Amino acid sequence: MTDLFTTQPKPPLAELLRPKSLDDVAGQRHLLGPGKPLRLAFEAGKLHSFILWGPPGVGKTTLGRLAASAANSKFIAISAVLAGVKDIRQAIDDAQAALDRNGKSTVLFVDEIHRFNKAQQDALLPHVESGLLTLIGGTTEHPGMEVNNALLSRAQVYTLQPLADGELQQLYERAVPHLQGVTLDEDALALLCRRRRTTLSQLGRTGGDCRIRCRPERRLR
Numbered sequence: 310m311t312d313l314f315t316t317q318p319k320p321p322l323a324e325l326l327r328p329k330s331l332d333d334v335a336g337q338r339h340l341l342g343p344g345k346p347l348r349l350a351f352e353a354g355k356l357h358s359f360i361l362w363g364p365p366g367v368g369k370t371t372l373g374r375l376a377a378s379a380a381n382s383k384f385i386a387i388s389a390v391l392a393g394v395k396d397i398r399q400a401i402d403d404a405q406a407a408l409d410r411n412g413k414s415t416v417l418f419v420d421e422i423h424r425f426n427k428a429q430q431d432a433l434l435p436h437v438e439s440g441l442l443t444l445i446g447g448t449t450e451h452p453g454m455e456v457n458n459a460l461l462s463r464a465q466v467y468t469l470q471p472l473a474d475g476e477l478q479q480l481y482e483r484a485v486p487h488l489q490g491v492t493l494d495e496d497a498l499a500l501l502c503r504r505r506r507t508t509l510s511q512l513g514r515t516g517g518d519c520r521i522r523c524r525p526e527r528r529l530r
Contacts, residue, residue, distance in 0.1 A: 325487050326480065328371055335476040337368060340467055347372070347467065351379040358437055360422065360446040360456065363469025369447035373418035376445060383407040383415040389424035397432045404441050415442055422446030423455030430457050437463050474502045 328334045331341050331351060340347040350356055356376055361369040370386065377384035385400045404415035417433075419425065425433075436442045437460065444464060448455065452466050472480070478498060485492065493501070 322484060322487055323366075326483055328368075328375070331375060334368055334371060334375075335480055336472045337372075337469055339470070346465075351376060354380050356380045356382070356416065356443045358442075358444040358464040360448060360452050360461075360464050360466045361469055362448050362450075362452055362466055364471050365449060367469045367472060369469065370418065370420060373416065373445040373447070376443075377416035377418075380414060380416065380443070382443065383413050384418065385415060386418040386420065389419055389421045389429070392419075392429075394429055394432050397429060401436050401441065404436070408441065414440075416445060417442045418445045418447065420447045421449070423448045423450040423452070427457055430460050434459055434463075477502065 331348060334341055337347075339345060342348065347359075356379070361372060363369065373386065374384055376382075383404065385403060387396055387400060400415075400417055404417070407413045407415055419433075422430075433442065433444060437444045444460075446452075446456070446464065452461060456464075481493065481498065
C-alpha cells in the first residue's frame, strides 16, 4: 500500500501526452475519422476483438485503453514479452470477477501479442469465444505469420500507419508545456522529420514513433 511518505515517480512524457479521447489521437484517420470502422465501434460502445498491427509508438496501447473506456469495460494490460500462462489465467479470473461483481465486461490488451507461443494463445481462445474477454492485441509483426489461425479468425486486423510530419508537429506542440523551456525552431523540427524518415528506410519499422519524437536531446532555439 502506498503511504504518505512514498515518492511517486514522474510519468514519462509519452504518458503525459497519452490521448484521453479519440479526437486527441494523432494520425490513423483511416480508422478513426468520421464513419471509419474503429470510430463507429467506439461511438456505439460495441467492441469486437481486434489486432493492431503497426510500428512502435503509433497508439496501440492508447487505442486499447480508449476502447475499454468507450465500452465502460474493465481494462487489463499484459505484455507478451513478460507474461506467461499464469498471468493469462489471472487476467481471466479478474475478468470473471468483474462480470460476477459488477456485470462489467473486460478488455484484455496484449502488447507484442506475436511473442505469445501457441499454448499461451490457445489459453486465451475459449474466453474470447465465450465473450468473457474482448481481446485487443498490439503487434509490430505480421499477424498472419505470428498469431495462430483460430485466434486470428476471431479478431479483425487493423493496420496502423506511421505518423506523418504534420502529425508529429502536433505532438510537439502538445509537448511544449512539459519540456521545461526546451523549444525547437522550424529547422530543428525539419531535421527531426528527416531523421525519422531515414530511420524508417534503414530499420523499416521505427519511423513515425511519437516516443522517439518526444525525447528532446538538447536545447535548440
